[in-house]
Amino acid sequence: MKITAIVGSNSKHSANRKLLQFMSRHFDDQDITVADIDQVPMFNENYPGGDPQPVIDLAQQIEQSNAVIISCAEHAHTVASSLKSVLEWLSYNLHPFANKPVMIVSVSSFPQGGSRAQMTLRQILNSPGVNAIAWQGDEFLLGNGDTAFNDHGDVKDEGTVKFLDKCFAEFITFAERNNAK
Amino acid sequence: MKFAAIVGTNADFSYNRILLQYMKKHFKQLADIDVLEINQLPAFDQDLPYEEQSMAVWQFKQAVKNADGVIFSCPEYDHAIPAALISAIEWLFYNPKNILEQKPTMVVGVSYGTQATSRAQEQVRQILASPDCNAAVQAGHEVLVGKAAQSFNKDGNITDQAAVANLEESFTSFVKLTDALSKQTEEDNLMTLKQPFVNDAYINFPTGRLSFKEAQQIFSTIPFEIDLIDRNDRFAWFSDKPNREHVRHVNEINETVDECHPPKALPAVKAIINSFKDGSRDMVERPLIMHGHRTLIQYYALRDVDGSYLGTIEFTGSVEHIISLFENGAFADVTTGASKHGDDAATSETSADATSAASEETGAPVDDAADGAAKAKADADDTDATTSASKED
Ligand SMILES: Cc1cc2nc3c(=O)[nH]c(=O)nc-3n(C[C@H](O)[C@H](O)[C@H](O)COP(=O)(O)O)c2cc1C
Numbered sequence: 001m002k003i004t005a006i007v008g009s010n011s012k013h014s015a016n017r018k019l020l021q022f023m024s025r026h027f028d029d030q031d032i033t034v035a036d037i038d039q040v041p042m043f044n045e046n047y048p049g050g051d052p053q054p055v056i057d058l059a060q061q062i063e064q065s066n067a068v069i070i071s072c073a074e075h076a077h078t079v080a081s082s083l084k085s086v087l088e089w090l091s092y093n094l095h096p097f098a099n100k101p102v103m104i105v106s107v108s109s110f111p112q113g114g115s116r117a118q119m120t121l122r123q124i125l126n127s128p129g130v131n132a133i134a135w136q137g138d139e140f141l142l143g144n145g146d147t148a149f150n151d152h153g154d155v156k157d158e159g160t161v162k163f164l165d166k167c168f169a170e171f172i173t174f175a176e177r178n179n180a181k
Numbered sequence: 182m183k184f185a186a187i188v189g190t191n192a193d194f195s196y197n198r199i200l201l202q203y204m205k206k207h208f209k210q211l212a213d214i215d216v217l218e219i220n221q222l223p224a225f226d227q228d229l230p231y232e233e234q235s236m237a238v239w240q241f242k243q244a245v246k247n248a249d250g251v252i253f254s255c256p257e258y259d260h261a262i263p264a265a266l267i268s269a270i271e272w273l274f275y276n277p278k279n280i281l282e283q284k285p286t287m288v289v290g291v292s293y294g295t296q297a298t299s300r301a302q303e304q305v306r307q308i309l310a311s312p313d314c315n316a317a318v319q320a321g322h323e324v325l326v327g328k329a330a331q332s333f334n335k336d337g338n339i340t341d342q343a344a345v346a347n348l349e350e351s352f353t354s355f356v357k358l359t360d361a362l363s364k365q366t367e368e369d370n371l372m373t374l375k376q377p378f379v380n381d382a383y384i385n386f387p388t389g390r391l392s393f394k395e396a397q398q399i400f401s402t403i404p405f406e407i408d409l410i411d412r413n414d415r416f417a418w419f420s421d422k423p424n425r426e427h428v429r430h431v432n433e434i435n436e437t438v439d440e441c442h443p444p445k446a447l448p449a450v451k452a453i454i455n456s457f458k459d460g461s462r463d464m465v466e467r468p469l470i471m472h473g474h475r476t477l478i479q480y481y482a483l484r485d486v487d488g489s490y491l492g493t494i495e496f497t498g499s500v501e502h503i504i505s506l507f508e509n510g511a512f513a514d515v516t517t518g519a520s521k522h523g524d525d526a527a528t529s530e531t532s533a534d535a536t537s538a539a540s541e542e543t544g545a546p547v548d549d550a551a552d553g554a555a556k557a558k559a560d561a562d563d564t565d566a567t568t569s570a571s572k573e574d
């Protein structure tokens with residue numbers, strides 16, 4: 001299955017990027033492409049010249065995927081402005097998320113692992129402008145992100161990886177069902 | 182009471198902007214509401230070092246910091262707060278410090294549909310209540326203006342009387358909240374009083390005595406303004422006078438040099454202070470144009486009678502009047518007399534670096550290269566300020 005994995009942070013050393021890169025290596029039976037968002041400008045209704053190229057490219061990539069994973073950073077109990085900006089672009093002229101199965105994951109430096117950002121992101125994905133199908137199964141929240149990865153960028157804790165395997169397998173089943181429709 | 186009202190969108194046309202402009206107008210007897218835009222801010226970037234943050238970000242933070250309370254008018258995008266507003270809030274709390282800490286905040290919003298930003302507003306409150314922001318968020322009141330196109334008339338006034346009544350009640354309550362919170366800190370805030378605290382005490386100088394009141398009013402009367410950075414590098418005091426060239430605010434008192442200067446000006450400011458501390462200089466000056474008139478800024482090392490460093494004073498004033506006196510021949514007859522008294526002044530030392538910095542209004546006073554040049558020059562001859570000022574063009 002072709003999957004676009006969106007890094008929900010524009011930070012240079014994003015822990016969420018690490019998680020997605022780990023997932024793309026770990027789940028090598030699926031075709032996961034990690035997409036960065038740091039090239040996407042701040043959403044503005046009056047942006048000169050219409051949708052900027054990085055938005056068009058990302059929209060196309062999502063369009064051509066069977067499913068999407070978003071790994072979101074948490075800033076002040078909500079999603080980072082950089083991710084929200086991408087979602088606004090993709091709910092404005094282009095609507096690539098429409099009926100696309102989306103898996104939400106997150107890494108944060110605190111033990112909660114981004115729980116509040118996940119809630120907000122789910123709410124945003126469910127809004128009519130975005131209209132994605134956010135998968136509602138288990139929640140994968142990776143806390144203490146600063147120590148969760150080893151030097152190769154792999155998630156250290158075996159139990160955590162097992163849980164991620166389970167979540168991902170469920171999501172793939174869900175996404176297959178939705179793609180078959 | 183002074184409020185910063187943040188337009189929560191970067192859109193050219195915004196009903197939320199109209200709401201805040203309406204509030205500014207409608208409540209002008211009750212409070213001074215300053216409407217702040219966010220469309221000039223760059224997108225939040227956590228990796229950007231503080232020193233490289235733009236002037237726009239700094240000015241935005243200053244405006245919020247110096248307000249007694251903050252009003253957020255938040256549109257709803259995709260059932261959530263617009264990215265541009267999240268980004269503005271990220272700038273406010275992240276680096277170098279959270280300036281929303283315990284700030285009284287009120288949330289209002291207008292939407293095109295009937296939901297009137299009910300979902301986005303809850304998120305703003307959640308964000309403001311997070312440990313990152315820790316603002317004092319007003320609870321128990323909601324200003325939800327729906328059906329924007331019908332809710333305002335063409336003059337930008339709200340047409341629905343019930344909505345106006347609700348807004349009045351909510352805002353009055355917010356003013357009370359802000360007042361109550363500011364009273365709690367009034368003891369630390371004696372600076373906000375218009376009068377000195379001990380009215381009839383005197384300071385005995387070797388050369389006479391001044392009452393505290395006279396001392397304060399002298400500073401308010403002389404046509405120059407003075408700011409003091411104390412020996413611990415904290416902004417300790419400024420002379421209070423109307424129409425200052427540098428607008429200062431009592432909230433800035435006690436801030437470190439790092440906090441009270443825009444990051445880009447910091448290295449130059451520190452270079453001056455360090456040269457005063459190590460004794461290599463006593464004065465730096467920069468002529469420049471501020472608010473459309475010729476202004477002279479002079480930094481002096483403030484020293485105790487034994488020469489030890491007490492702080493740095495910034496002495497700023499428009500010199501238009503003096504120049505026009507000069508140009509009209511005011512000093513023609515008295516030149517010889519004036520020079521008799523004038524030869525002890527330490528004016529010449531830094532005239533060259535003043536020249537190099539003269540073009541920039543808001544930025545750094547002097548750079549290090551210019552400092553070096555200035556010193557070499559000062560050693561060589563005694564150039565006066567007039568010569569150096571003319572070199573700039
Ligand atoms: C501006 C800012 C605000 C933050 N606020 C929160 C927060 O509310 N909750 C949380 O769990 N972590 C918070 N953090 C820490 C993030 O969890 C941490 O930076 C994490 O690495 C973000 O993911 P990223 O590395 O993919 O950007 C915050 C970080 C930043 C830079």
Ligand SMILES: Cc1cc2nc3c(=O)[nH]c(=O)nc-3n(C[C@H](O)[C@H](O)[C@H](O)COP(=O)(O)O)c2cc1C
Nearest residue numbers: 088190192195196197256257258259260292293294
């Ligand atoms: C990307 C985008 C998403 C929007 N999503 C919502 C929404 O979820 N709920 C809503 O009531 N209005 C939504 N709107 C419409 C706004 O309410 C409307 O544009 C309103 O005028 C915005 O406030 P402003 O006039 O202050 O910019 C959305 C508009 C845009 C551009």
